[in-house]
Amino acid sequence: MDTAELQDCIHHRFAQVKFLETALTHSSFANEQSGIEDNERLEFLGDAVLELCISEEGFRRYPSAHEGQLTRIRSQLVKEQSLAGMARGLKLDQCIRLGRGEELQGGRERDALLADAFEALLGAVFLDGGFEAARRTILELFEDEWPARAMLPETKDYKSRLQEVAQELFRDRPVYVLSGTSGPEHEKLFEVDVTLPRGERFRGVGSSVKRAEQEAARMGLEFLEEE
Template identity: 75%
Template sequence: MDTNDLQKCIHHRFEQVKLLETALTHSSYANEQEGDGDNERLEFLGDAVLELCISEEGYKRFPCAPEGQLTRIRSELVKEKSLAGLAHELELHKYIRLGKGEELQGGRERDALLADTFEAVMGAVFLDGGFEIAKETVLRIFSSKWPEKAMLPEAKDYKSRLQEVAQERFRDRPVYVLAGTTGPEHEKVFEVKATLPTGKAFHGSGTSVKRAEQDAARQALEYLTK
C-alpha cells in the first residue's frame, strides 16, 4: 500500500508505516485476509488522543468558558459527522482497506466508518511519534474548525447533555461500556450500556458504537429529566 501522499497530507512521516496501514484496515478486510489485523484497537486509542488534545486546546482557547460550554465545543468538533468530514478532506476514503461485502454496501462513504478510520489514524500517529507529535497533528488538522467564540447553540448531542446533568446532580460522569454486537459484519449492530453514578443502567443500540452510546444517553437523559 502506497501511503506517501496521505502521509504528506497528514504532515506526519511514519517511522512505522505498518501502523498507518493497520489504521486503514477495516475489520471486514481483516476477516477476509488471514494474518491482517484491523483498526479497532487503534480507533479506541485515537478516540482518547483526540479527546485529550481537543479538551486541552479548548481549555486554553476559551479561558472563561465553563465546563458545559467546553464539553459542547469538544462534542461538536469530534462528533461522527465532523470526523467523517475531516476524513474526506484528508482523502482517507481512497486508502481504506475494505472487505468485498462492505465495499459493495458503500462502506467507503459511511460516516461511521470514516470517523472510526480517522480516529484510528490519530491513534497510529500517537504510537509512531508520541503525544506531542500527535497533538501537533491533531491541532493542525482542526485549526480551522474551532468556533470564534465559546458560545454555541444548545447541543443536541445526548451524551454531552447527559454529562452536564450528571455532573450537576452527582458530581460524576456516566460510564459507557460496549455490551456486545449482533448481525453480519456489514450490518453489525452495537449494544452499549450507560451507567449513571447512581448505578442505574440503560442499554442503547446503533449501527456504530457512537450511535449506540447516544441511544443509551438519550434514555438516561429522559429518565433524569422526567
C-alpha cells in the same frame, strides 16, 4: 498502498508504516485474510488521543468558558459527521482497505466507518510519534474548526435547570427563601434555602443572593441526579 500523500497531509512521516497500514484496515478486510490486524484497537486509542487534544486546546482557547461549554464545543468538533468530513478531506475513503461485502454495501461512503478510520489514524500517529506528534497533527487539522469566543454555546445555569427538572419530576417548582446573612458588611455572606416539591431542603451560601441561590440549586440538582 501508496500513503505518501496522506502522510504529507497530516505532516507526519511514519517511522513504523505498519501502524499506518493497520489504521487503514477495516475489519471486513482483515476478515478475508489471515494474520492481518484491523483498525479497531487503534480507533479505541485514537478516540482518547483526540478527546484529550481537543479538550486541552479548548481549555486554553476559552479561558472563561465553563466546563459545560467546553464539553459542548468538544462534542461539536468530534462528532461523527465532522470526523467523516476530515477523513474525506484526507482522502481516507480512497486509502482504506475494505472487504468485498462491505465494499458492495457502500461502506466506503459511510460516515461511521470513515470517522473510525480517522480516529485510528490519530491512534497510529500517537503510537508512532508520541503525544506531541499526535497533538501537532490534530491541532493543525482542527485549526479552522474552533468557534469564535462570542459564539460559545450557552449552557443553562443551575437555577433554571433545577426548575426544569422539578417541573418534569413533580409538576411543581422549587421555592427559594433567604434564610440569613453572616459576616462583616464588606464580606457579607448570604444563605438561601431551596425546598424541593417533595420537601427536601438545601442551603446555599454565597457572596450574593444570586450566588447563594445558584449554589442551593446545584445541591438540589445533584441530589435529584444521584437518586
